[in-house]
Amino acid sequence: MLTYQLLERRSYAPTTPLITNLSRAVAQQARKFLILAIVALLTFCPLPNLVDAASGDLDPTFGIQGEVVTDFFGSFDTLHDLALQQGGKLVATGGAASNIFGSILAIARYNSDGSLDTTFGSGGRASTDFSGNVAQDNAAVLQPDGKVVLGGVVVNNQIFDFALARFNDAGPSFDICIQDDGSGKILQFNSVTGEYQFSNCSGLTIGGTGSLTHVGSTTTLQHNTSDRRVLARIDTSVKRATASIQLLSLRTTFTIINRNTANNTCACR
Numbered sequence: 001m002l003t004y005q006l007l008e009r010r011s012y013a014p015t016t017p018l019i020t021n022l023s024r025a026v027a028q029q030a031r032k033f034l035i036l037a038i039v040a041l042l043t044f045c046p047l048p049n050l051v052d053a054a055s056g057d058l059d060p061t062f063g064i065q066g067e068v069v070t071d072f073f074g075s076f077d078t079l080h081d082l083a084l085q086q087g088g089k090l091v092a093t094g095g096a097a098s099n100i101f102g103s104i105l106a107i108a109r110y111n112s113d114g115s116l117d118t119t120f121g122s123g124g125r126a127s128t129d130f131s132g133n134v135a136q137d138n139a140a141v142l143q144p145d146g147k148v149v150l151g152g153v154v155v156n157n158q159i160f161d162f163a164l165a166r167f168n169d170a171g172p173s174f175d176i177c178i179q180d181d182g183s184g185k186i187l188q189f190n191s192v193t194g195e196y197q198f199s200n201c202s203g204l205t206i207g208g209t210g211s212l213t214h215v216g217s218t219t220t221l222q223h224n225t226s227d228r229r230v231l232a233r234i235d236t237s238v239k240r241a242t243a244s245i246q247l248l249s250l251r252t253t254f255t256i257i258n259r260n261t262a263n264n265t266c267a268c269r
Contacts, residue, residue, distance in 0.1 A: 063114030070108050070116065072096035072125060072203035077106065081140040083148070088112035093140040093150050096127055096203065104129040104249070105137045105150050105165050106203075121167075122186075122199035123268055128165045128206055129227060129249045130154040135163050176219065177266040178232055178241040180256040184269045187232055187243045187256055189221050196221060196230065198245050200254055201268035206247070234261065 058066025070092075071077060079094040089109055096106035106127040109120040116124025129135065137152040146169030154163040174188035174197065189196035189210070197207040210223030210230055217237035223230040227248050234241035243256040258264065 061113060068110065068114045070125065072106050072127065076103075078136075080137050083140050083142050085109075085142060085146065089117055091140065091142065091148055093137045093148070095136040095152075103134045103136060105135050105152060105163065107137075107140075107148060107150065107167055120169075122201060122203065122205040125203045126167055126205040127203065128167075129247055130156075130163055135249075137163075176234060177264045178234060178243050178256050178258050178261065179264040179266060181259055182257075185254055185256050186266060186268065187245065188266060189232065191219055194221065194223075196223070196232075198230070198243075198254070199268065206245075232256075234258075236261075 060066055062068070073096055076097040077094065079092050081093045083091045083093075085091055089111060091107065091109050093105070093107045095103045097103040104127050106125070107121070108125045109117040110124065111117050118124055120126065134155040135152060136154075137150045139151045141149045141151070143149065143166075148167045148169070150163075150165045150167070152163045154161050174190050174195070176189050176191050178187045179185070183201070185198075185200050187196060187198045191212065191214075194210045194212045195207070196210055197205065199205045206228070208223050208225075208228070208230070210221045213220040213222070218233060218235045221230065221232040229244070229246040229248070232241065232243035239261045241256070241258040241261050243258075244253060245256075246253040
């Protein structure tokens with residue numbers, strides 16, 4: 001009798017089809033969970049774009065599709081040296097030829113994305129002229145304090161000489177600004193030290209230190225050298241100013257007429 005009962009119980013044990021169906025259901029649920037996990041992974045952790053990151057391709061995050069072009073005076077510009085500053089800024093140096101006459105040392109600074117660094121010079125560009133007909137940069141050195149030194153050659157009456165120019169990183173402090181009403185050209189200077197900086201807002205920036213004369217509310221800045229003639233006068237009582245910047249090596253003169261200095265933005269427009 002005991003044996004019969006055991007056989008009866010064994011005969012009612014779960015059958016093979018039931019186990020198979022149960023396993024199939026578990027497998028289907030597992031596959032659904034796996035598919036959902038893959039979709040979530042691709043959605044929130046996308047794979048890198050292997051096409052954009054291919055070695056040798058232009059980097060579309062730099063400049064315009066990986067390319068940057070900078071003009072100084074609308075003529076021939078050449079780049080001779082590149083340097084990397086702290087913070088990832090690029091300093092490019094070379095020569096810039098004027099449409100009028102001659103070539104001068106030129107420098108441009110770029111942000112890490114290839115855009116011009118507008119905190120440097122005039123819209124990211126600066127230049128300096130020498131008394132010779134041609135000045136060309138051949139090398140650049142970054143000082144620990146951020147200043148940039150350019151080394152090159154200046155040609156004067158068929159004589160070749162060393163040319164060195166150093167550019168400030170932050171620039172001098174100016175408390176007087178004269179800006180042309182029409183073109184927006186800017187002359188800034190320090191009313192105590194006589195340091196000045198002129199920008200034609202088209203790539204040309206020059207600086208120097210002139211002599212100052214104070215008579216009443218009128219301040220006059222003058223700087224006469226072998227390569228330039230600078231004369232600026234401002235009357236703070238009537239808020240009017242004029243300036244003339246003559247660059248002998250470029251054979252050109254820039255004139256500034258400022259009828260209301262209170263409206264000056266001191267930024268190229």
